[in-house]
Each structure stands twice: as C-alpha cells, then as structure tokens.
Amino acid sequence: QVQLVESGGGSVQAGGSLRLSCTVFGYTPRGFECMGWFRQAPGKEREGVALRYTGGDGTLYADSVKGRFTVSQDNAKNTLYLQMNSLESEDTAMYYCAAKNRLCGAADLRGPAWFQYTYWGQGTQVTVSS
Numbered sequence: 836q837v838q839l840v841e842s843g844g845g846s847v848q849a850g851g852s853l854r855l856s857c858t859v860f861g862y863t864p865r866g867f868e869c870m871g872w873f874r875q876a877p878g879k880e881r882e883g884v885a886l887r888y889t890g891g892d893g894t895l896y897a898d899s900v901k902g903r904f905t906v907s908q909d910n911a912k913n914t915l916y917l918q919m920n921s922l923e924s925e926d927t928a929m930y931y932c933a934a935k936n937r938l939c940g941a942a943d944l945r946g947p948a949w950f951q952y953t954y955w956g957q958g959t960q961v962t963v964s965s
Contacts, residue, residue, distance in 0.1 A: 874930045
C-alpha cells in the first residue's frame with residue numbers, strides 16, 4: 836500500500852524558513868512520474884506550488900513562490916522536500932504532498948488540475964505571522 840507522509844510544518848514569522856518532508860512508503864519517488872506540493876488556505880481553492888519530475892531534475896514552480904521555494908528529493912530516503920524561504924503571510928495554508936504516474940505539467944499549477952494526482956498525504960499546516 837502506497838502512503839505519503841508529510842512532516843515539517845509549523846508556525847514561523849514572516850521572512851523565516853521551513854522545510855517540509857514527504858516520505859513515500861510502499862513505493863519510491865522514482866516509481867512515480869511526478870511528485871509535487873500543493874496547498875490550500877481556508878476559503879480558497881487548492882493550488883499547485885512546486886512539482887518535480889522524479890526521474891530527473893526537472894522542476895516547476897508557481898509564480899508566487901519562484902525564487903523562494905525549492906523542491907528536491909533524496910532517493911536514498913524515499914523523501915521529497917520543499918524548502919521554503921522568505922515566507923510571507925500569504926503562504927499560510929495546509930500543504931499536501933501528492934504523486935501521479937504521469938508527467939508533470941505546467942497546467943498542474945493552475946486551476947483544478949490537482950485532481951489528476953492519485954496519491955496524497957494527510958497534509959501539514961504552515962502558518963506565517965506578519
């Protein structure tokens with residue numbers, strides 16, 4: 836049974852940093868075509884934040900996080916990471932790790948494309964205070 840388990844969320848002041856982790860159980864990140872991070876703030880739609888082609892080094896980022904967030908993976912640890920720097924109050928949300936057996940696409944970062952992702956973690960809360 837495939838499971839994605841997130842950790843690393845918390846509360847931080849604006850300008851601070853957090854690193855989220857997503858560990859894959861029962862499978863490996865390379866086994867998926869694409870893994871990524873999504874977030875959902877109260878009253879808002881779920882949105883894509885950062886995606887990674889797990890078989891290589893390709894990444895995609897939402898415009899709102901470019902230059903601040905970095906998605907990476909450690910295959911030895913079966914883990915996907917999201918390093919978040921220069922956090923802003925607008926980054927406050929529940930963050931989810933997700934995976935699918937199809938290639939990542941830029942369209943995944945917009946609109947309701949998140950439904951294409953088959954596997955989801957339980958989410959980890961990030962709260963940024965100004």
